[in-house]
Amino acid sequence: MENAVADGHRTENKGSNVLIPWNDSLSVGIQEIDEQHRVLVDLLNELHRAITEHHGSDAAIGILDRLVEYTRIHFSVEESLMRVLDYPGYEEHKQHHEQLIEQVYELRGKVGNGKHISFELLHFLKSWLTRHILEDDRDYVPFFLSRGVKASYEKRSWLDRIFHR
Numbered sequence: 001m002e003n004a005v006a007d008g009h010r011t012e013n014k015g016s017n018v019l020i021p022w023n024d025s026l027s028v029g030i031q032e033i034d035e036q037h038r039v040l041v042d043l044l045n046e047l048h049r050a051i052t053e054h055h056g057s058d059a060a061i062g063i064l065d066r067l068v069e070y071t072r073i074h075f076s077v078e079e080s081l082m083r084v085l086d087y088p089g090y091e092e093h094k095q096h097h098e099q100l101i102e103q104v105y106e107l108r109g110k111v112g113n114g115k116h117i118s119f120e121l122l123h124f125l126k127s128w129l130t131r132h133i134l135e136d137d138r139d140y141v142p143f144f145l146s147r148g149v150k151a152s153y154e155k156r157s158w159l160d161r162i163f164h165r
């Protein structure tokens, strides 16, 4: 996947030009999920950098498109796990995902129609993402761990990384 991580531009937690510095307070305690959240955080930081360094609207739209695409992938992974593990909060969590996707699509549409990406918009995205991580996802973690999801992994396949094998 083309993203900040694959390009080797993972956001470093230094300097003031970082919208969301990654730190342990953003970890939910499951490495696979943390890695995916970190891709989303990196994309937002990349968007922030593109705005502050005036890379132009095409660059910003490209990053927003990758954000939308990766958000869909991440939500699908979470929803699949919830279904497989019979998570009781599945329906509610899925509804939150749908609202979040709708918000980011709406934003993408506005920007595509010429709306300027302001700092207000960036901060909206920042709280959009941190709320998902800190409020929604923290809820399922104890349940996932109790159902055998691994907190960390060494093996390569994503199923191996998620389940004890």
Ligand SMILES: [Fe+2]
Pocket (backbone or CB within 6 Å): 037, 074, 078, 132, 133, 137
């Ligand atoms: Fe998540």
